[in-house]
Amino acid sequence: MIKKLSALSLILITLALVGCKDSRRIENAAVIENVSVDRGGEGILYTFYLLGSGDKPRAVSVPAASFEEACALAEEAYIPNLSLAKLELLMLSEDVYREVMRTDVEYISTQSSFSPIAYVTLCDRETIRSVEKDSEVQRLIERQLVLLKKNNPSVCVDYLSIFNNLERKGEEGFYVAQISSKKELKVSEMHIYSKNIPK
Amino acid sequence: MQTKVAFSAKRLLLTLLLCSCSVILLQSFDLSPRAGFLFHLICIAVGLAVSFLFFIPSVVIRVRTGFDFPTLVHRESPRLSPFIAVFYGAYFVYTAVFFLLPYTDMFCKKYFPETSPCFVAALLLISCVYAAAKGTNVITRFGIFLFVFALIANVLMMGGSVSSLSFGSGVVLNGTADELFRGALYFVTPAFIAVIFGFLSGFTKNFRLRQVVLTLILTGVKYAAIMFFVCFALGAYAYRQEYQTFVLSRVAHFGIYSGIESVYLALTTMSVFLIVSLFLCCVGKSVGQSGVLKHIICFAAVIFTLHTCAVYLRPVSELLTDTAVMVGFTFIAAVVVPCAYLIFGRVRLDKKAVGA
Numbered sequence: 001m002i003k004k005l006s007a008l009s010l011i012l013i014t015l016a017l018v019g020c021k022d023s024r025r026i027e028n029a030a031v032i033e034n035v036s037v038d039r040g041g042e043g044i045l046y047t048f049y050l051l052g053s054g055d056k057p058r059a060v061s062v063p064a065a066s067f068e069e070a071c072a073l074a075e076e077a078y079i080p081n082l083s084l085a086k087l088e089l090l091m092l093s094e095d096v097y098r099e100v101m102r103t104d105v106e107y108i109s110t111q112s113s114f115s116p117i118a119y120v121t122l123c124d125r126e127t128i129r130s131v132e133k134d135s136e137v138q139r140l141i142e143r144q145l146v147l148l149k150k151n152n153p154s155v156c157v158d159y160l161s162i163f164n165n166l167e168r169k170g171e172e173g174f175y176v177a178q179i180s181s182k183k184e185l186k187v188s189e190m191h192i193y194s195k196n197i198p199k
Numbered sequence: 200m201q202t203k204v205a206f207s208a209k210r211l212l213l214t215l216l217l218c219s220c221s222v223i224l225l226q227s228f229d230l231s232p233r234a235g236f237l238f239h240l241i242c243i244a245v246g247l248a249v250s251f252l253f254f255i256p257s258v259v260i261r262v263r264t265g266f267d268f269p270t271l272v273h274r275e276s277p278r279l280s281p282f283i284a285v286f287y288g289a290y291f292v293y294t295a296v297f298f299l300l301p302y303t304d305m306f307c308k309k310y311f312p313e314t315s316p317c318f319v320a321a322l323l324l325i326s327c328v329y330a331a332a333k334g335t336n337v338i339t340r341f342g343i344f345l346f347v348f349a350l351i352a353n354v355l356m357m358g359g360s361v362s363s364l365s366f367g368s369g370v371v372l373n374g375t376a377d378e379l380f381r382g383a384l385y386f387v388t389p390a391f392i393a394v395i396f397g398f399l400s401g402f403t404k405n406f407r408l409r410q411v412v413l414t415l416i417l418t419g420v421k422y423a424a425i426m427f428f429v430c431f432a433l434g435a436y437a438y439r440q441e442y443q444t445f446v447l448s449r450v451a452h453f454g455i456y457s458g459i460e461s462v463y464l465a466l467t468t469m470s471v472f473l474i475v476s477l478f479l480c481c482v483g484k485s486v487g488q489s490g491v492l493k494h495i496i497c498f499a500a501v502i503f504t505l506h507t508c509a510v511y512l513r514p515v516s517e518l519l520t521d522t523a524v525m526v527g528f529t530f531i532a533a534v535v536v537p538c539a540y541l542i543f544g545r546v547r548l549d550k551k552a553v554g555a
Contacts, residue, residue: 001492002332009325109439112309116436116450117363117457146455153362160363160450164434 030079031086034138035067036128037100038093044100046070048079049131049138051086057135067104084111089119089138089145090159091131094178097122097192102166109163116160119145119177122190126181144187145177155189206336208406211399212414214342214473217349219389219418221470223425224444224463225301230382232438234374236430240423242379246386247419253390253529254411256537257397262408267401268537269485276544283536287398287485288498290532291478294391295502296519299323300509302471305442310464320506324499326472331479331495335399338476345469352466355459356444357424359451360432387526389418393533398481475502 034049034057042063048070050058060078064070075082090108092101108114119142131137149157155175156162165174178190230239260268272283302323303316330338374382392414400406429443432450437443448463482498483491509516518524 002329005325006329009322013322109436112440115458116433116446117452160433160436161365163436163439164365167435 030081031083032079033086034089034091034131035087036091036093036123036131037067037096037104038125038128039095044096046074047128047132048074048082050079052135055135056133057131057138059132066100066107068107085113085115087114087118089121089142091121091123091128091141091179093128094122094124101162105159105163105166108159114159117158119157120159120162121145121157121177121179121187123179124181127179130181141179141187144179148177148187148189152189204336205402205404206339208400208403208410210339210342211335211396211403212410213346214339214477215392215395216414216417217342217345217470218395218474218477219392219414220349220421221298221467221474222388223422224467224470225298225305226385226425226443227301227441230385231374231378232435234378234382236427238374238379239382239426239430242382243386243419243422243426245379245383247389247415247422249383249387250390250393251412251415253387253393253533254396256534256541257393257400258408258411260397260537260541261400261406265401267399267484268397268540270401272540276540279540279544283540284485286536287394287532288482290394290528291482291485292498292501292505293519293528294394294525295475295478296505296509297525298471298474299502299506300516300520301442302467303506303510305445305467306464309442309445309460316510317503317507320503323468323472323475324503327475327479328492328495328499330472330476331483332492335402335477335480338473338480342473345473348469349466352459352462353421353424355462356448356451357428359453359457359459360428360447362452363432363450364428365434366431384526385522386422387529388522389415390526390533391529394529395477395481397533397537398484399477 030048031051032048033051036047036049038045038047040061040063044065045061045063046067047059047061050060052058060074062070062074062078064073071082071084090104092104105120109116121141127137127141131141145157148155152175155177156165157177162174162176173192175189175191177187179187230242234242257268260266260271264271266274269280269283269287273280299320303319306319307314307316330341396411425444425447428447429437433443433446437446440446445460445463448459449457451457451459479495479498483494486494505515505519509519
């Protein structure tokens with residue numbers, strides 16, 4: 001009896017897990033691996049870089065007031081099968097980080113699909129442009145962030161540590177990573193004050 | 200079917216240790232976000248000290264008579280057996296759903312959002328029915344394997360979070376009396392293992408009281424270690440998300456390799472499997488001869504029905520996942536009923552008197 005039941009349950013499990021129902025082909029899924037935030041003509045512009053094998057990344061820009069709004073708009077109007085589970089890097093332009101850093105990191109902290117240790121860095125406009133042109137730039141930035149974290153553990157390079165530092169009250173501030181195209185995309189550290197980043 | 204061979208009490212308590220540790224694996228909302236690590240340590244100590252008290256009646260029965268509680272009732276007062284069976288049947292069904300609900304919820308929210316929680320519960324229950332039919336001896340052997348796996352998983356989870364440690368805050372002892380009560384109440388949840396022990400200790404040999412003490416101490420150490428990493432590696436971020444131990448497994452990284460969520464999923468799946476299988480063994484025993492497949496299947500069907508009701512009806516779900524209700528029910532099952540039976544039944548706790 002038990003053997004029959006086990007065999008039956010194994011058949012059912014196999015049938016249930018074949019994945020033919022509601023499947024999504026990998027080439028149709030829009031896996032985002034990088035997002036940059038910069039000031040555009042109509043306000044803040046969120047650019048989603050899709051995972052791909054080409055030399056130049058496929059990018060979709062969405063004007064929005066916050067990352068939450070940008071994600072909703074992108075899924076609704078621009079990228080129907082948007083997947084942010086593999087997001088590795090969020091690049092905030094030096095012009096806009098004061099406006100968006102707190103709200104965006106807070107939003108990300110409530111979403112279970114994001115990895116808490118994905119990288120966040122400040123950068124200048126030229127760096128964002130070079131990311132738009134060449135896929136290899138993102139890899140280079142990530143490698144540098146890993147090195148920076150290793151050499152200087154006090155620098156906050158991910159959502160987790162930035163969120164926790166923004167939540168702490170009565171502290172002087174904290175260090176985040178900063179990339180400058182003038183220094184050939186070298187990552188340095190920048191001290192920012194929590195009080196300068198409004199809620 | 201089940202073998203009647205007695206196995207070491209150490210093995211049963213090792214399995215119960217894994218069951219009690221699964222409480223913290225599925226922890227989600229019950230602890231105060233603003234309380235510091237030391238405050239959580241006090242809650243853990245109080246909670247596990249109370250849990251030890253829950254063990255006393257079953258330990259007394261086991262040591263003095265050599266039997267477990269249902270066997271003693273069956274031998275000494277057969278007329279009372281149906282009432283005891285009904286009460287403990289309800290208890291084990293309730294507790295099984297108490298663990299199954301957060302597990303299926305976590306599985307569907309964190310891993311496969313498009314999967315039905317009922318489907319996950321059904322698959323797990325089928326495996327548990329098979330394991331329960333094989334008996335306690337086989338399940339506790341699986342416990343040895345799971346112990347090794349849990350050890351590796353915890354080392355990976357904690358070792359990978361070391362680089363995220365930050366001692367900026369959280370050491371301070373802040374928290375109110377109400378938070379202390381709620382925290383301690385949460386850490387009394389593992390006392391359900393006292394009821395399992397009361398039902399299955401009859402299969403064991405070489406039992407010593409220190410084994411129970413060691414089980415609870417190791418549970419406390421595991422809880423303290425998890426809380427330490429939740430407080431200092433995750434910080435405020437932990438309380439923005441459900442299932443903090445899951446977040447801990449996500450944060451764990453070794454160089455460029457990050458996230459051991461699959462290891463966490465395997466560990467929770469096996470822990471919940473172990474708990475529900477042991478409950479089905481106990482439930483089979485409470486209704487009479489242990490390991491009877493039709494009893495086990497019946498109770499698994501009841502557990503599945505209750506789980507399905509809880510998935511679709513929010514008030515049912517709230518009642519079934521309420522820690523206070525769970526602890527109250529456990530108190531009645533582990534302490535009130537055995538003590539009432541011994542006092543009002545005037546059972547002589549003597550090996551010769553009960554024919555052991």
